[in-house]
Amino acid sequence: xxxxxxxAEIDDIAELNALGMVDGxxxxxxxxxxxxxxxxxxxxxxxxxxxxxxxAEVVALNAEDMIAEGRKLAQIADNIAVKVPLTWDGLKTCxxxxxxxxxxxxxxxxxxxxxxxxxxxxxxFISPFVGRLDDINVDGMELIAEIRQIYDNYGFDTQIxxxxxxxxxxxxxxxxxxxxxxxxxxxxxxxxxxHVLTDKGLEGFMKDWAKTGQKIL
Numbered sequence: 726x727x728x729x730x731x732x733a734e735i736d737d738i739a740e741l742n743a744l745g746m747v748d749g750x751x752x753x754x755x756x757x758x759x760x761x762x763x764x765x766x767x768x769x770x771x772x773x774x775x776x777x778x779x780x781a782e783v784v785a786l787n788a789e790d791m792i793a794e795g796r797k798l799a800q801i802a803d804n805i806a807v808k809v810p811l812t813w814d815g816l817k818t819c820x821x822x823x824x825x826x827x828x829x830x831x832x833x834x835x836x837x838x839x840x841x842x843x844x845x846x847x848x849x850f851i852s853p854f855v856g857r858l859d860d861i862n863v864d865g866m867e868l869i870a871e872i873r874q875i876y877d878n879y880g881f882d883t884q885i886x887x888x889x890x891x892x893x894x895x896x897x898x899x900x901x902x903x904x905x906x907x908x909x910x911x912x913x914x915x916x917x918x919x920h921v922l923t924d925k926g927l928e929g930f931m932k933d934w935a936k937t938g939q940k941i942l
Contacts, residue, residue: 726899726900726904726905726906726907727748727749727777727905727906727907728746728747728748728749728906728907728908728909728914729747729748729749729750729751729777729778729780729886729906729907729908729909730746730747730749730750730751730908730909730910730911730914731750731751731752731756731888731890731908731909731910732750732752732756732910732911733752733756733757733759733760733762733767733768733771734759734760734911735767735770735771735774737911738750738771738774738775739774740911741911741914742774742775746914747775747777748777748906749775749777749778749779749780749806749906749908750771750775750777750778750779750780751779751780751808751830751852751886751888751908752767752768752771752779752780752781752782752808753780753782753808753832754782754784764781765801768781768798768801768802768805769801769802772801772802772804772805773802775804776804777804778804778805778806778828778830778849778850779802779804779805779806780805780806780807780808780830780832780850781798781801781805781806781807781808782807782808782809782832783795783798783807783808783809783818786812786814787814788814788815788817788818788821791809791814791815791817791818792817792818792821792822795807795809795818795822795827795829796822796825796827799822799827805827805828806828806829806830806849806850807822807827807828807829807830808829808830808831808832808852809822809829809830809831809832810831810832810833811831811832811833811834811835811839811842811843815831816831816842816843816846817846819831819843819846819847819848820846820847823846823847823848823849824847828849828850829847829848829849829850830848830849830850830851830852830886831843831846831848831850831851831852832852832854832888833852833854834851834852834853834854835853835854835857835858835868836868837868837871837872837875840853840871840872840875840876840883840885841875843883844875844876844879844881844882844883845881847883848883849883849884850883850884850885850886850906851872851883851884851885851886852886852887852888852908853865853868853869853872853885853886853887853888854888854889855868855869855887855888855889855890855891855895855899856889856890856891856895857889858889859891865889865895866895866898866899866902869885869887869898869899869902869904870902872885873885873902873903873904884905884906885904885905885906886904886905886906886907886908887899887904887906887907887908888908890907890908890909890910890913891913892913893913893916893917895907895913896909896913896917
């Protein structure tokens with residue numbers, strides 16, 4: 726499963742990229758706002774830093790303006806994936822931009838039927854939001870399983886990009902189900918390395934090592 730980093734913070738992206746943990750990056754208006762950076766400037770910097778897809782989101786609500794914004798964002802770099810909402814106008818935009826050879830990430834997906842429409846419109850990525858479904862007591866991972874089955878049934882090329890990940894369990898379940906990509910906040914990626922037994926084992930090793938009185942360096 727590919728790891729995309731869900732952030733617009735350059736330092737986090739650079740650190741994780743150096744460890745080989747970054748296959749792509751996703752941003753959205755909220756993340757751009759949090760970074761305090763100009764959208765075109767920070768997106769260009771991210772695209773120069775990594776080779777994989779970088780999702781940059783349109784903010785218009787009608788297809789004509791979405792298409793215009795998408796074309797402008799796509800001019801930033803060859804690895805831009807234009808992010809559009811899963812609305813009727815978003816699907817129109819997806820169809821148009823895909824036909825022009827631009828990668829499209831259809832976001833804010835909350836149902837299998839929406840995912841089916843996005844695939845038929847030619848989306849490169851579909852972004853189901855599992856955390857936001859969990860917030861309303863709906864099993865977000867069940868949606869991922871449904872989309873996986875539908876896409877496999879009909880051979881759709883659209884990649885399932887699990888979004889709104891809140892926990893390490895979301896990452897595990899995404900991988901078990903067979904999602905193509907998980908876009909993960911940096912803090913959650915770092916938590917994947919942790920385990921209480923790892924910490925306990927390391928503590929025991931260090932105590933025993935101290936008793937030897939030895940040094941390696």
